[in-house]
Amino acid sequence: MIFEAEFESMRAADLRNLQSKRLAARSASVYERVDFYRSKFDEAGVKLADISTIDDITKLPITRKQDLRDNYPFGLFGQERGRISRIHASSGTTGKPTVVGYTRDDVDLFARVNARCLAMAGAEPRMTLHNAYGYGLFTGGLGLHYGAERLGMTVVPVSGGMTERQIMLITDFQPDMISCTPSYGLTLAQEFAERGVSPLDISLSLGILGAEPWTEMMRSEVDAGLGLKASNIYGLSEIIGPGVSCECVEERSGSHINEDHFFPEILDPITAEPVPEGQEGVLVLTTLTKQAQPLLRYWTGDITSLSSEDCRCGRTLRRMALIKGRTDDMLIIRGVNLYPTEVELVLGNIAELSPHYRLVVSREGTLDELWVETEVTDEVFKIVGGDALDDEVIAADEFLAGLRSRIKHGLKESLGVTAGVALKAPGSVPRSEGGKLNRVEDRRKLT
Ligand SMILES: [Zn+2]
Structure with missing residues (x-):
C-alpha cells in the first residue's frame, strides 16, 4: 500500500511546483527567523526574490555540521522555545551532541514520513512491529514508533540490546516486522540459529533496517537468517531522524526519498558543485516544511547517487542508492x-x-x-x-x-x-x- 499516494505518486511537474513553492516559503521564513541564515544570505548577496523555483536552490548557502555545533544548543531554531514540543539529539563522538527541535507539526510530519516508509517496506495496518531501535535522545526508536502507530500497526517498543529478551519476545509475540540496525539483524539471526530455530519458524516476514551503511551481501544474510525481506530505511537526526527515504519492498533497489519534504541534491565532495544524475557524490538535503529547525542544503557527508527511473511500486519519488559510506568514514x-x-x-x-x-x-x-x-x-x-x-x-x-x-x-x-x-x-x-x-x-x- 502507499500511505500518502497524493504525494508519493505525484506527477513530476506537480511535485516540482510544490517543491518550488515550499522552498520560497522556507527561505523567507528562515531569513526572517534565524539570525544564522539571515547573515549567510546577506554575506552571499542572496535576495529572497531570487528564490522562485526549486532550481534556485543552488544559490542558497550550504549548512554543515559545524554550523550546528557553533549554534549549540538552540541557535538554529526558527521558532520560539514555547512552540518546541520535542527535542532529540545525536550523540557526538567528541564533545557536545547535535540538537534537533520539533514543533507539534514537525512531530506529526515525523510520524507521517515514517508511516510512509513502513508502508514502502511492506507494512500494513494491523501488523505487529518489533521495534529494536534505541529509544531516547536517538531518533530511531521514537521515529519508527510513531510511524507504526500512525499506520495502524501494533508496536512492541523493545528498544536496542538485551538480545536474550528480544529473542523471547519475538518468539512469544510473533511480530510480522522488525526494525533495527542491519548489524543487529545479523546478531539476532545468529542467536536464533544457535538455538536451533529455523528461519521458517520465525514469525517475521518483513524488516526495516538502517542507521548504518550496509551492502547487498548483508541483506541476503539477514533475509535468509531471519526469514524475511529487509528494506533499507535512511535518515539522520539533523533532518528529522528516520523517514527521509526508504526502499519499497517491490524493488528494494534504491530508497524513495520523501522529496516533497526533504529535497535532495548530490554534490561533488570537493567542489560542492552538483553532479549529473546517477553519479556519486555527497547527499545534501533541504527541509522544505520543517518548522522548529529548518535546514537549507545540509551537507550529510553520506556518499550516494540519485535515480529518477520509474518504479514498479507506483511511487514517483526519486530514489537514492544504498549509502556507500560517510565522507568521515x-x-x-x-x-x-x-x-x-x-x-x-x-x-x-x-x-x-x-x-x-x-x-x-x-x-x-x-x-x-x-x-x-x-x-x-x-x-x-x-x-x-x-x-x-x-x-x-x-x-x-x-x-x-x-x-x-x-x-x-x-x-x-x-x-x-x-x-x-x-x-x-x-x-x-x-x-x-x-x-x-x-x-x-x-x-x-x-x-
Ligand atoms: Zn518503488
Whole structure:
C-alpha cells in the first residue's frame, strides 16, 4: 500500500511546483527567523526574490555540521522555545551532541514520513512491529514508533540490546516486522540459529533496517537468517531522524526519498558543485516544511547517487542508492580512498567467509597498514579449524593460505590496496550489541 499516494505518486511537474513553492516559503521564513541564515544570505548577496523555483536552490548557502555545533544548543531554531514540543539529539563522538527541535507539526510530519516508509517496506495496518531501535535522545526508536502507530500497526517498543529478551519476545509475540540496525539483524539471526530455530519458524516476514551503511551481501544474510525481506530505511537526526527515504519492498533497489519534504541534491565532495544524475557524490538535503529547525542544503557527508527511473511500486519519488559510506568514514590508505562497505563487497564474493569483519589501520614508520580481520564460515572451520580457540587465529595450512591470498588479490584488484588478512574462527569478530557497529579501528589517530 502507499500511505500518502497524493504525494508519493505525484506527477513530476506537480511535485516540482510544490517543491518550488515550499522552498520560497522556507527561505523567507528562515531569513526572517534565524539570525544564522539571515547573515549567510546577506554575506552571499542572496535576495529572497531570487528564490522562485526549486532550481534556485543552488544559490542558497550550504549548512554543515559545524554550523550546528557553533549554534549549540538552540541557535538554529526558527521558532520560539514555547512552540518546541520535542527535542532529540545525536550523540557526538567528541564533545557536545547535535540538537534537533520539533514543533507539534514537525512531530506529526515525523510520524507521517515514517508511516510512509513502513508502508514502502511492506507494512500494513494491523501488523505487529518489533521495534529494536534505541529509544531516547536517538531518533530511531521514537521515529519508527510513531510511524507504526500512525499506520495502524501494533508496536512492541523493545528498544536496542538485551538480545536474550528480544529473542523471547519475538518468539512469544510473533511480530510480522522488525526494525533495527542491519548489524543487529545479523546478531539476532545468529542467536536464533544457535538455538536451533529455523528461519521458517520465525514469525517475521518483513524488516526495516538502517542507521548504518550496509551492502547487498548483508541483506541476503539477514533475509535468509531471519526469514524475511529487509528494506533499507535512511535518515539522520539533523533532518528529522528516520523517514527521509526508504526502499519499497517491490524493488528494494534504491530508497524513495520523501522529496516533497526533504529535497535532495548530490554534490561533488570537493567542489560542492552538483553532479549529473546517477553519479556519486555527497547527499545534501533541504527541509522544505520543517518548522522548529529548518535546514537549507545540509551537507550529510553520506556518499550516494540519485535515480529518477520509474518504479514498479507506483511511487514517483526519486530514489537514492544504498549509502556507500560517510565522507568521515573514508579511510585513506597510502593515498587510496576506501570505504568499509567496499571491503565488505569484496569479502561478500568469497563463499568461505561469514559476513563479519573488522578493519584495523595502523602506521608502521611512515607507511599505513591495513589489516582485514574476517571470519571463516562454520563449515570451513569444521574442516580446517579443529579445536582452535574462539579468539585464536586459525593455524595456517595450504587451504587457508590459498583463501588468504584470494582475499588479498580481490582487495588489490577491486580497491587497489594491499592489505594483511587475518582469518578468524566463527564468532570472534565483534558483533552488534543493539546499536550501530563500528567496524574500523584506526590506530593512526592514537599516535
Ligand atoms: Zn518503488
